[in-house]
Structure formats: C-alpha cells, structure tokens
Amino acid sequence: MNASPTAKRTSRLSDAVAEQLERWITEQHLTSGTQLPTEKSLCERFGVSRAVIREAISRLKADGCVTTRQGSGAFVAARPGQGSFRLVRDPEHSSSIMAGEISDIFELRYLVETGAAERAALRRTAEDLERMRAVLARMQDALVAQVDAVGDDDAFHVAIAIATHNLQIARFQAFMGAQFSDSRAPTWSSDGHRSGRAREAQAEHVRIFEAISRSDAKAAREAAQAHLVSAARRLGLDPLLWAGDKTESTR
Known part of the structure; x- marks a missing residue:
C-alpha cells in the first residue's frame, strides 16, 4: 500500500526539522545530557505538529544524536557518530x-x-x-x-x-x-x-x-x-x- 500524501508530507517535514535540530546541537556545542526544548516549544519554533516533532526526534534517536527518557523528554546523546565510528588507536x-x-x-x-x-x-x-x-x-x-x-x-x-x-x-x-x-x-x-x-x-x-x-x-x-x-x-x-x-x- 502506498503512503498517503499526508504521511509523505509529514515525513518530509520531520526530515527537515531533524536536520535543523542536528545542526543546532552541533553549532551550540551542546554537551551530552543537555535537555532539548519541550515538544510544545519545538512545535512553536518550527511551526509544525507534535507528530512531526516526534518523528524528527525518532530519527535523531536512531542516528544516535539524542536519547529519550520516559516522561522527561529528549536529551543530547554522546557527540554524534562516536558510537558508530571511532578512530582506531594503537x-x-x-x-x-x-x-x-x-x-x-x-x-x-x-x-x-x-x-x-x-x-x-x-x-x-x-x-x-x-x-x-x-x-x-x-x-x-x-x-x-x-x-x-x-x-x-x-x-x-x-x-x-x-x-x-x-x-x-x-x-x-x-x-x-x-x-x-x-x-x-x-x-x-x-x-x-x-x-x-x-x-x-x-x-x-x-x-x-x-x-x-x-x-x-x-x-x-x-x-x-x-x-x-x-x-x-x-x-x-x-x-x-x-x-x-x-x-x-x-x-
């Protein structure tokens, strides 16, 4: 079954939001454990629905950029990529x-x-x-x-x-x-x-x-x-x- 136009639009929006959030984390030098703004704040910042924000956070979580805690929200994970790529040392x-x-x-x-x-x-x-x-x-x-x-x-x-x-x-x-x-x-x-x-x-x-x-x-x-x-x-x-x-x- 093909995805509905609404689902495709939500996915595109969440990709864009995830990219901007990831850039913001990097530019602000946010350290591991820093809490991200609430869903409500992010909705207002990006002008999108909670569904879009949640999908964006899910993508960042899958990429290892953020972690989530039940009832507490989303937090910056260890610096992006360190969990999946490290320089090999002697x-x-x-x-x-x-x-x-x-x-x-x-x-x-x-x-x-x-x-x-x-x-x-x-x-x-x-x-x-x-x-x-x-x-x-x-x-x-x-x-x-x-x-x-x-x-x-x-x-x-x-x-x-x-x-x-x-x-x-x-x-x-x-x-x-x-x-x-x-x-x-x-x-x-x-x-x-x-x-x-x-x-x-x-x-x-x-x-x-x-x-x-x-x-x-x-x-x-x-x-x-x-x-x-x-x-x-x-x-x-x-x-x-x-x-x-x-x-x-x-x-």
Missing part, C-alpha cells in the same frame, strides 16, 4: 595518539576538508558566510587573548561542511569533529600561541573563507590543501605521506 598506547596515527588523521582530514571547501565555494549562501565569519571572529578573539579555540576551530570546519548543503558531508564533519580535535589541539595550546602556530593557522582559515566567499572553488580547495599541509608540518609530520598526486615517500 592498543598499547590507547590513552594518546601516536605520530603515525596523527598522520592518518591528517590524511583523512585532507580528503574530507579539501573537498568540502571546494563544494562550499560553489554552494554557499549569505547565511553560510555569516556563520563562518562569526566563528572566525571568535578565533581571532582567542588569538588576541592567547586562549584555546579548538572548539571554534572545529566549528569553522563544520560550518564549511554545512555550506556544501550536502547533509552527509555536514554530518560526517560534525561526527568527526571530536576526533579531529586532537590534531588541532597543539595549534591552540600555550606553546602554539608562543610559537606562532595559532597565528599562522588563523591566517590560513581566513584565506579559505575568502576563497569560499568569492565562490572560487579552485582557490578554496587549494587554500584548504595548503592549510592541512602547513598544519602537518607545524606538528613535525611529513605531508608527502598523503598530500599530492604522486609521492616517493613510503609508509
């Missing part, structure tokens, strides 16, 4: 990331973030640019105050992924944000500020943003590539292990 050094593992993380970042920057340049909206601009401003403030801005660094790259308007790219970047944070932490550490790593990284972020704002896909990809290569070198890694079309380096 079992003998599970409490820290080893040099080879950081190199692997950078290769993954290289593949994801350069493509996302290119797509963002082609598809970004004024709202997307404003989101990126706001995060860049927070990182600039952190640079002046010489404080940690790893969360905002993560948020900048998530904002780029959101600007691709490909939900799967945006979700993957958000899912991997916590994992990528370990590779960004040295940039925003006290030593990172003293050595100039944070200042250099911020300048690279600005170049990526400027290319995206000009809708220059080639320049955006190249700026993202340069950022990842420079970031790797700042940490003493060899980007020839994974950057470029050809390499004589071997693993």
Whole structure:
C-alpha cells in the first residue's frame, strides 16, 4: 500500500526539522545530557505538529544524536557518530595518539576538508558566510587573548561542511569533529600561541573563507590543501605521506 500524501508530507517535514535540530546541537556545542526544548516549544519554533516533532526526534534517536527518557523528554546523546565510528588507536598506547596515527588523521582530514571547501565555494549562501565569519571572529578573539579555540576551530570546519548543503558531508564533519580535535589541539595550546602556530593557522582559515566567499572553488580547495599541509608540518609530520598526486615517500 502506498503512503498517503499526508504521511509523505509529514515525513518530509520531520526530515527537515531533524536536520535543523542536528545542526543546532552541533553549532551550540551542546554537551551530552543537555535537555532539548519541550515538544510544545519545538512545535512553536518550527511551526509544525507534535507528530512531526516526534518523528524528527525518532530519527535523531536512531542516528544516535539524542536519547529519550520516559516522561522527561529528549536529551543530547554522546557527540554524534562516536558510537558508530571511532578512530582506531594503537592498543598499547590507547590513552594518546601516536605520530603515525596523527598522520592518518591528517590524511583523512585532507580528503574530507579539501573537498568540502571546494563544494562550499560553489554552494554557499549569505547565511553560510555569516556563520563562518562569526566563528572566525571568535578565533581571532582567542588569538588576541592567547586562549584555546579548538572548539571554534572545529566549528569553522563544520560550518564549511554545512555550506556544501550536502547533509552527509555536514554530518560526517560534525561526527568527526571530536576526533579531529586532537590534531588541532597543539595549534591552540600555550606553546602554539608562543610559537606562532595559532597565528599562522588563523591566517590560513581566513584565506579559505575568502576563497569560499568569492565562490572560487579552485582557490578554496587549494587554500584548504595548503592549510592541512602547513598544519602537518607545524606538528613535525611529513605531508608527502598523503598530500599530492604522486609521492616517493613510503609508509
């Protein structure tokens, strides 16, 4: 039996609401256990029925983004994706990331973030640019105050992924944000500020943003590539292990 037009419409609405809620959770850096607004509040916010809200919450629950408690409502789960995808670490050094593992993380970042920057340049909206601009401003403030801005660094790259308007790219970047944070932490550490790593990284972020704002896909990809290569070198890694079309380096 085919679904009724009403059922199809409800499903489309719930998908849209779920996407917006997931984006809101990511952008607000809501931690595990944070309670979401009530069904009534969500109905008013999105202008939809309780049925749509409940279906949206069910989808987010299935995706591992939220949990529900009988009589209490919906809550943010562990950061999206950690339950279904984790970086594999050396079992003998599970409490820290080893040099080879950081190199692997950078290769993954290289593949994801350069493509996302290119797509963002082609598809970004004024709202997307404003989101990126706001995060860049927070990182600039952190640079002046010489404080940690790893969360905002993560948020900048998530904002780029959101600007691709490909939900799967945006979700993957958000899912991997916590994992990528370990590779960004040295940039925003006290030593990172003293050595100039944070200042250099911020300048690279600005170049990526400027290319995206000009809708220059080639320049955006190249700026993202340069950022990842420079970031790797700042940490003493060899980007020839994974950057470029050809390499004589071997693993």
